[in-house]
Amino acid sequence: MATHQFDGIIVGAGGAGLMAALQASKTAKIAVLSKLYPTRSHTGAAQGGIGAALGNSEEDNWEWHMFDTVKGGDYLVDQDAAEIMCQEAVEAVYELEHMGLPFNRNADGTIAQRPFGGHTRDHGKAPVRRSCYAADRTGHMILQTLYQQCIKQGVTFFNEYHVIDLLTNNGAACGVVAVEIATGEIHTFHSKGVMFATGGSGRMFKITSNALTLTGDGMAVLYRKGLPLEDMEFFQFHPTGIYKMGILITEAARGEGGILRNGSGERFMERYAPTLKDLAPRDMVSRAIHQELRAGKGVNGKDYVHLDLTHLPAKTIHEKLPDITDFVETYMGLDPTKDLIPIQPTAHYAMGGIPTNSNAEVVIDEKNTPMPGLYAAGECACVSVHGANRLGTNSLVDIVVFGRRGGKAMAQFVQKAALQPLPADPEAPARARIDKLFNSTGTEVVARIREELQAEMMDKASVYRIEADLKKMLEIIEHLKKKYESVRLIDHGKKFNMELLEAFELEHLLQLAQVTVTAALARKESRGAHSRDDYPKRDDANFLKHSLAYPEGSGVRLSYKPVSITRFQPQERKY
Amino acid sequence: MDVKFKILRFDPDKDKKPHWESYQVEMEPTDRVLDGLELIKGRVDGTLGLRRSCAHGVCGSDAMLINGKNLLACKVLVKSLPQPITIEPMRGFNVLRDLIVDMEPFFAKYRAVKPYLIEKDERPEHKERLQSPADREKFEDTTKCILCGACTTSCPSFWANPDYVGPAAIVQAHRFIFDSRDQGKEERVEVLDGRDGVWRCRTVFNCVEACPKGINVTKAIGEVKQALSKGELDPPK
Numbered sequence: 001m002a003t004h005q006f007d008g009i010i011v012g013a014g015g016a017g018l019m020a021a022l023q024a025s026k027t028a029k030i031a032v033l034s035k036l037y038p039t040r041s042h043t044g045a046a047q048g049g050i051g052a053a054l055g056n057s058e059e060d061n062w063e064w065h066m067f068d069t070v071k072g073g074d075y076l077v078d079q080d081a082a083e084i085m086c087q088e089a090v091e092a093v094y095e096l097e098h099m100g101l102p103f104n105r106n107a108d109g110t111i112a113q114r115p116f117g118g119h120t121r122d123h124g125k126a127p128v129r130r131s132c133y134a135a136d137r138t139g140h141m142i143l144q145t146l147y148q149q150c151i152k153q154g155v156t157f158f159n160e161y162h163v164i165d166l167l168t169n170n171g172a173a174c175g176v177v178a179v180e181i182a183t184g185e186i187h188t189f190h191s192k193g194v195m196f197a198t199g200g201s202g203r204m205f206k207i208t209s210n211a212l213t214l215t216g217d218g219m220a221v222l223y224r225k226g227l228p229l230e231d232m233e234f235f236q237f238h239p240t241g242i243y244k245m246g247i248l249i250t251e252a253a254r255g256e257g258g259i260l261r262n263g264s265g266e267r268f269m270e271r272y273a274p275t276l277k278d279l280a281p282r283d284m285v286s287r288a289i290h291q292e293l294r295a296g297k298g299v300n301g302k303d304y305v306h307l308d309l310t311h312l313p314a315k316t317i318h319e320k321l322p323d324i325t326d327f328v329e330t331y332m333g334l335d336p337t338k339d340l341i342p343i344q345p346t347a348h349y350a351m352g353g354i355p356t357n358s359n360a361e362v363v364i365d366e367k368n369t370p371m372p373g374l375y376a377a378g379e380c381a382c383v384s385v386h387g388a389n390r391l392g393t394n395s396l397v398d399i400v401v402f403g404r405r406g407g408k409a410m411a412q413f414v415q416k417a418a419l420q421p422l423p424a425d426p427e428a429p430a431r432a433r434i435d436k437l438f439n440s441t442g443t444e445v446v447a448r449i450r451e452e453l454q455a456e457m458m459d460k461a462s463v464y465r466i467e468a469d470l471k472k473m474l475e476i477i478e479h480l481k482k483k484y485e486s487v488r489l490i491d492h493g494k495k496f497n498m499e500l501l502e503a504f505e506l507e508h509l510l511q512l513a514q515v516t517v518t519a520a521l522a523r524k525e526s527r528g529a530h531s532r533d534d535y536p537k538r539d540d541a542n543f544l545k546h547s548l549a550y551p552e553g554s555g556v557r558l559s560y561k562p563v564s565i566t567r568f569q570p571q572e573r574k575y
Numbered sequence: 576m577d578v579k580f581k582i583l584r585f586d587p588d589k590d591k592k593p594h595w596e597s598y599q600v601e602m603e604p605t606d607r608v609l610d611g612l613e614l615i616k617g618r619v620d621g622t623l624g625l626r627r628s629c630a631h632g633v634c635g636s637d638a639m640l641i642n643g644k645n646l647l648a649c650k651v652l653v654k655s656l657p658q659p660i661t662i663e664p665m666r667g668f669n670v671l672r673d674l675i676v677d678m679e680p681f682f683a684k685y686r687a688v689k690p691y692l693i694e695k696d697e698r699p700e701h702k703e704r705l706q707s708p709a710d711r712e713k714f715e716d717t718t719k720c721i722l723c724g725a726c727t728t729s730c731p732s733f734w735a736n737p738d739y740v741g742p743a744a745i746v747q748a749h750r751f752i753f754d755s756r757d758q759g760k761e762e763r764v765e766v767l768d769g770r771d772g773v774w775r776c777r778t779v780f781n782c783v784e785a786c787p788k789g790i791n792v793t794k795a796i797g798e799v800k801q802a803l804s805k806g807e808l809d810p811p812k
Contacts, residue, residue, distance in 0.1 A: 036628055111703050
């Protein structure tokens with residue numbers, strides 16, 4: 001047992017966590033905890049670009065970006081937050097450039113921009129070049145650049161520390177409890193401020209673009225403390241995952257001119273989105289693919305369609321899409337300049353998460369009351385700037401803008417706030433979790449429960465949903481949670497006990513899956529990424545509202561709060 | 576298909592030295608080596624220790640010796656390898672457990688070359704700095720580095736002298752030295768031109784072969800050597 005004291009703790013070292021650390025550590029004593037090395041974080045896997053209305057290639061402005069974000073999110077976006085994000089995106093991109101990010105450039109030396117799904121000129125008239133990019137490894141460049149700046153600034157890191165509990169006292173956050181993976185020791189971090197920036201939870205699904213480590217730890221740790229999660233029924237499926245593997249093929253492939261084709265070679269998106277076609281938002285394209293598959297129009301009767309880049313100049317593919325070219329060659333043995341690429345929708349992004357306001361303060365009820373000292377940013381948070389469906393590039397905008405705002409807010413808070421005393425025996429709940437796993441005499445195995453959860457969630461709660469499946473899924477989750485109670489670890493060592501870490505991760509996934517399915521069952525409409533076969537229309541009269549899920553007994557209690565609507569009234573969503 | 580693995584195991588709490596263990600798992604030919612290791616860990620022996628995250632070659636967690644070569648376990652398919660597939664930790668770092676090595680000395684060298692943009696002028700307000708596509712191209716190759724350690728741990732000069740700053744750190748230095756926006760080139764000379772700097776490189780090219788991102792590491796090191804020789808990194812007069 002060891003206790004550390006800081007002004008602020010940031011959990012997670014992806015884009016949001018590092019951006020917050022850069023801001024907050026200017027004036028406060030900050031530590032960043034990550035279960036990985038920071039450069040392993042999944043921000044590094046983002047490919048296509050970061051959206052900002054720089055207008056370098058053609059006329060653009062932040063209000064158009066905001067409109068696209070709100071419409072893309074099927075009007076569930078909190079518009080006050082989207083306004084902030086789209087305005088601040090422009091300065092955020094300049095700041096990244098100033099930090100050294102190697103953006104691709106136009107001939108005049110300005111940052112190059114390209115089209116992306118759902119990003120349009122003048123409220124939907126045509127695609128617009130808004131995505132600022134560095135080849136197809138923009139996220140890698142953001143992660144590297146922010147980590148480089150953290151080194152320059154001397155930010156304190158605790159690498160390979162797995163946070164498994166939040167500490168609170170007197171209604172305020174006062175630290176976290178973490179397992180040091182290298183030694184198995186439990187550490188208490190005592191602080192005035194705590195920020196979670198732990199990323200998504202895509203590993204609840206079988207086919208996903210998400211890293212093996214994206215198990216929703218931050219969301220689950222807070223939920224376990226009785227705090228709510230917002231809009232968890234909305235999970236984005238990216239249309240173009242490599243068939244069977246789920247590895248992401250960036251939307252920039254379509255931004256550069258790539259086309260989706262069904263089994264008979266037809267460019268089917270023309271029928272679903274006559275104006276934007278292949279550059280329609282992700283939820284629509286993923287649904288279109290599923291409809292083609294249901295109509296028997298998959299390739300060779302199988303459950304995939306093709307992404308066609310063969311008509312693009314080889315130079316474009318090699319210079320602007322080098323990484324995905326490498327993925328397609330490595331994993332499929334195909335040459336994208338000559339071969340069609342088999343793709344299927346892949347679980348990609350959690351729109352929902354820890355509810356926050358636009359300063360990244362965690363809010364804990366229907367009235368948006370903040371919990372003093374607690375912050376969240378990035379994919380684990382729900383501001384909500386993505387509503388029911390995130391636009392491509394906006395995840396990187398989100399982490400940079402709200403990571404920075406959260407870092408600033410936390411730095412200001414710790415200047416004036418008092419350090420809450422630690423609760424009595426702060427490590428007791430964490431120790432109980434560990435002891436229970438080590439002392440179990442059951443026979444269940446982590447990997448098998450996880451596989452079953454992932455396969456069933458893919459089958460019953462992915463692109464299309466229906467009441468009977470969702471109800472069945474809740475029963476399956478109940479059953480799997482019972483099995484989890486009898487999980488037995490083979491590894492009883494302390495040093496790098498990855499089996500223990502994976503057991504925590506599985507518990508988190510089970511809880512989040514239960515929240516996702518419960519909220520999906522209750523939302524009897526189709527909006528954005530949440531598509532109900534039995535309720536195919538959007539229902540603004542009853543469901544233009546955010547869900548809030550609280551733990552209650554072994555189940556989930558749902559509540560709702562209104563959406564912030566400022567500039568754009570809900571309209572029918574056509575592209 | 577059945578796939579046989581031979582893995583070099585080491586548990587610091589139990590073992591005095593590493594030992595080989597054999598495993599066999601049922602896999603698809605198109606599965607990754609990492610899928611095999613995950614199957615073994617999940618189904619056969621939960622005590623197997625390895626680092627991994629993205630599983631598609633962008634995070635740099637799972638570099639290891641596979642059939643004697645430094646590779647990312649997530650970037651090589653089992654069908655491309657003769658069996659049994661041998662798996663060992665990267666060479667030259669302390670083994671902490673099984674395939675997990677101590678990366679701290681590696682990151683210390685990374686930090687030593689000041690791997691960040693050094694700015695002396697004020698940043699422009701409300702706009703980006705300009706950079707021509709040609710200037711951007713000069714360091715494109717070295718921006719790809721994912722800090723996996725495959726190059727450094729395949730380098731005979733590093734094996735012979737663990738104080739050698741190593742190819743990965745030089746790649747990182749290159750990324751900034753050849754960036755037209757960087758104004759601190761002279762700040763990296765001491766490390767790069769010193770006794771454990773670039774001159775330890777004997778152009779064996781192992782690093783080029785090992786790099787999972789296809790970076791021409793030896794060329795980058797050569798460019799740094801040339802810049803040092805020509806005095807291009809000296810302080811401005």
